Amino acid sequence: xxxxxxxxxxxxxxxxxxxxxxVEPTDAILRLTATCICGSDLWPYRGAxxxxxxxxxxxxxxVVEAIGSxxxxxxxxxxxxxxxxxxxxxxxxxxxxxxxxxxxxxLMGTVGTQAEKVRVPLADGTLVATPGQxxxxxxxxxxxxxxVLGTGWFAAVAAEAGPGRTVAVVGDGAVGLLAVLAAKQLGxxxxxxMSRHADRQALAREFGATDVVEERxxxxxxxxxxxxxxLGAHSVVEAVGTQESMMQAIRSTRPxxxxxxxxxxxxxxxxxxxxxxxxxxxxxGPAPVRRFLPELVRLIWxxxxxxxxxxxxxxxxxxxxxxxxAMDQRRATKVLxxx
Amino acid sequence: xxxxxxxxxxxxxxxxxxxxxxVEPTDAILRLTATCICGSDLWPYRGAxxxxxxxxxxxxxxVVEAIGSxxxxxxxxxxxxxxxxxxxxxxxxxxxxxxxxxxxxxLMGTVGTQAEKVRVPLADGTLVATPGQxxxxxxxxxxxxxxVLGTGWFAAVAAEAGPGRTVAVVGDGAVGLLAVLAAKQLGxxxxxxMSRHADRQALAREFGATDVVEERxxxxxxxxxxxxxxLGAHSVVEAVGTQESMMQAIRSTRPxxxxxxxxxxxxxxxxxxxxxxxxxxxxxGPAPVRRFLPELVRLIWxxxxxxxxxxxxxxxxxxxxxxxxAMDQRRATKVLxxx
Numbered sequence: 001x002x003x004x005x006x007x008x009x010x011x012x013x014x015x016x017x018x019x020x021x022x023v024e025p026t027d028a029i030l031r032l033t034a035t036c037i038c039g040s041d042l043w044p045y046r047g048a049x050x051x052x053x054x055x056x057x058x059x060x061x062x063v064v065e066a067i068g069s070x071x072x073x074x075x076x077x078x079x080x081x082x083x084x085x086x087x088x089x090x091x092x093x094x095x096x097x098x099x100x101x102x103x104x105x106x107l108m109g110t111v112g113t114q115a116e117k118v119r120v121p122l123a124d125g126t127l128v129a130t131p132g133q134x135x136x137x138x139x140x141x142x143x144x145x146x147x148v149l150g151t152g153w154f155a156a157v158a159a160e161a162g163p164g165r166t167v168a169v170v171g172d173g174a175v176g177l178l179a180v181l182a183a184k185q186l187g188x189x190x191x192x193x194m195s196r197h198a199d200r201q202a203l204a205r206e207f208g209a210t211d212v213v214e215e216r217x218x219x220x221x222x223x224x225x226x227x228x229x230x231l232g233a234h235s236v237v238e239a240v241g242t243q244e245s246m247m248q249a250i251r252s253t254r255p256x257x258x259x260x261x262x263x264x265x266x267x268x269x270x271x272x273x274x275x276x277x278x279x280x281x282x283x284x285g286p287a288p289v290r291r292f293l294p295e296l297v298r299l300i301w302x303x304x305x306x307x308x309x310x311x312x313x314x315x316x317x318x319x320x321x322x323x324x325x326a327m328d329q330r331r332a333t334k335v336l337x338x339x
Numbered sequence: 340x341x342x343x344x345x346x347x348x349x350x351x352x353x354x355x356x357x358x359x360x361x362v363e364p365t366d367a368i369l370r371l372t373a374t375c376i377c378g379s380d381l382w383p384y385r386g387a388x389x390x391x392x393x394x395x396x397x398x399x400x401x402v403v404e405a406i407g408s409x410x411x412x413x414x415x416x417x418x419x420x421x422x423x424x425x426x427x428x429x430x431x432x433x434x435x436x437x438x439x440x441x442x443x444x445x446l447m448g449t450v451g452t453q454a455e456k457v458r459v460p461l462a463d464g465t466l467v468a469t470p471g472q473x474x475x476x477x478x479x480x481x482x483x484x485x486x487v488l489g490t491g492w493f494a495a496v497a498a499e500a501g502p503g504r505t506v507a508v509v510g511d512g513a514v515g516l517l518a519v520l521a522a523k524q525l526g527x528x529x530x531x532x533m534s535r536h537a538d539r540q541a542l543a544r545e546f547g548a549t550d551v552v553e554e555r556x557x558x559x560x561x562x563x564x565x566x567x568x569x570l571g572a573h574s575v576v577e578a579v580g581t582q583e584s585m586m587q588a589i590r591s592t593r594p595x596x597x598x599x600x601x602x603x604x605x606x607x608x609x610x611x612x613x614x615x616x617x618x619x620x621x622x623x624g625p626a627p628v629r630r631f632l633p634e635l636v637r638l639i640w641x642x643x644x645x646x647x648x649x650x651x652x653x654x655x656x657x658x659x660x661x662x663x664x665a666m667d668q669r670r671a672t673k674v675l676x677x678x
Contacts, residue, residue, distance in 0.1 A: 092568075092570060093570065093593065093594055093595065096595045098594045098595035098618060100594075100618065103570075229431075230442075231432065231442075241611075241615075254432065255432055255437045255439075255440030255624075256440065264615060266612070268612070268614075269608050269610060269611060270609035270611065270614065271607075271608060272585065272604030272607025273605070275609065275621075275623075275624075276580075276600070276603060276604040276623065276624050276625070277624060277625075278624065279440050279624040279625070281621070281622040282620070283619070283620040283621070284614075285594075285614075285615045285616060286616075286618070288595075
């Protein structure tokens with residue numbers, strides 16, 4: 001089969017790779033319908049994380065082609081969505097809703113879903129089947145549920161977005177935009193998108209943003225304070241992962257408020273004295289997408305949300321390298337790869 | 340009146356200070372019944388915070404001697420307890436339960452409650468009257484409510500201690516010990532006190548600890564993991580404020596679990612990548628004691644809890660310097676000053 005391999009920073013190739021096979025009786029093999037490139041794939045692409053001939057991709061939707069002898073919850077022929085962490089969904093950590101920390105977890109990035117087929121470990125716990133074969137126009141949204149929507153949703157939940165709350169979102173990438181959508185679905189009263197790109201501002205407004213703030217850093221914080229009677233937002237989503245964005249999120253939050261952070265932290269250090277003084281709640285990390293998948297699939301299936309709109313470039317898998325380049329150069333927010 | 344002044348690190352004196360008077364119509368003047376020395380008073384005493392001829396003390400119980408013209412909720416003659424932050428208890432932040440961040444807050448340490456009398460700003464919002472004049476044996480517990488119990492209670496609440504939960508407490512000072520008491524009251528199933536002092540271990544067990552761990556740092560984390568099926572505690576209280584104690588707390592918490600931190604942070608820096616990977620909830624800072632005061636006063640009045648046991652040395656105010664020395668040298672956990 002064909003699949004993406006990142007040889008080195010900036011060097012993405014589509015190559016022949018071995019077809020996956022059932023290894024464990026709890027595995028499933030999927031023939032993928034679509035996959036995509038994640039903002040976090042840009043960290044190794046830009047040399048900010050080590051990379052050496054690594055298979056890539058952790059987002060996926062597709063049709064079950066084979067199942068191991070212990071798999072019960074999905075059947076051959078089912079159309080399925082899964083999280084970027086495979087999880088048993090039965091351990092104590094999973095039952096508490098933290099499937100990204102399942103005691104048996106497997107990172108799908110190590111399997112590499114930018115490919116024609118993929119082996120999904122712990123298929124019963126990981127995969128959620130749609131009610132039937134989806135219409136083609138639903139594919140991007142179902143694919144988004146696999147990570148970028150699930151991550152934005154978790155960020156909004158971690159920030160305790162909800163009725164009566166003002167939610168600010170730091171970061172206008174796909175995750176930030178979908179955190180806006182999530183905050184809207186969760187009933188937030190006011191949603192402030194922090195963005196300086198006209199196209200992303202427009203999508204943020206479409207997803208439910210009531211205000212847009214273009215300022216960053218301290219000026220961004222001052223603007224959020226201005227918009228919230230000097231107090232700061234109740235809920236702030238951090239979806240970037242830098243020192244500046246993290247401090248911007250923390251400082252934009254009122255005492256007693258909540259920061260949900262999902263940007264993969266790089267060279268971030270949180271000053272203890274400021275954290276002590278801030279009085280905020282901080283929660284985040286890799287999203288336990290599986291917790292939210294059944295509800296997200298239902299919302300998409302019923303056409304109540306359209307998160308697939310974050311994909312603004314669609315390419316065949318063979319052109320993955322061009323997709324990485326477009327995201328790296330910010331010509332695209334999120335690239336869908338077709339198969 | 341007589342009152343404590345810290346001239347410089349290690350130099351505590353009891354001196355004649357001016358009697359307080361009503362300044363704002365929302366003020367009350369109290370004649371104190373008891374006050375005490377806080378673990379946080381040791382930071383300047385040890386030179387870890389700057390200090391120069393500073394009035395000291397922020398914990399207090401006493402009798403209302405005078406009220407300003409706008410005061411409605413307390414009367415002359417009432418016996419009252421107040422938080423170490425004066426707060427209006429009516430602003431949006433107070434109403435959300437974060438009175439330590441009241442938009443009009445005044446730090447009682449700037450007023451200095453290690454004295455015969457004290458001016459309490461925002462008396463209506465700050466003070467809680469007991470149902471009557473308390474028996475003498477209740478005074479230490481009521482005084483504890485002013486900060487050390489309220490802070491331990493907040494830490495346990497911030498760590499979401501409750502039924503079915505395993506709670507670990509890092510720090511065996513008065514706040515840590517009272518966090519054990521709070522976790523017990525909140526219904527925690529298992530409470531692990533981290534302490535290597537026999538007398539403090541004994542008090543922790545009396546307050547409800549089911550286990551004691553003597554190891555610290557990485558060894559302490561390993562022991563907590565061992566006691567919790569490899570997962571870590573659901574809830575961890577941090578009541579020290581150093582880099583080691585903070586990391587010990589974070590690493591002792593299972594993914595999705597909660598850290599409540601109330602140790603005043605000194606030279607603490609939280610590594611972003613580890614925070615991202617940990618998947619915990621982090622909440623803390625100066626405790627909004629006022630949120631809990633009515634309930635704490637009730638529990639003490641009804642003799643359901645006896646937090647006053649953390650005071651293991653009682654001295655007259657005139658001997659405050661000896662009290663500081665005893666706490667500094669760890670000969671006392673918490674010193675009560677009588678008037």
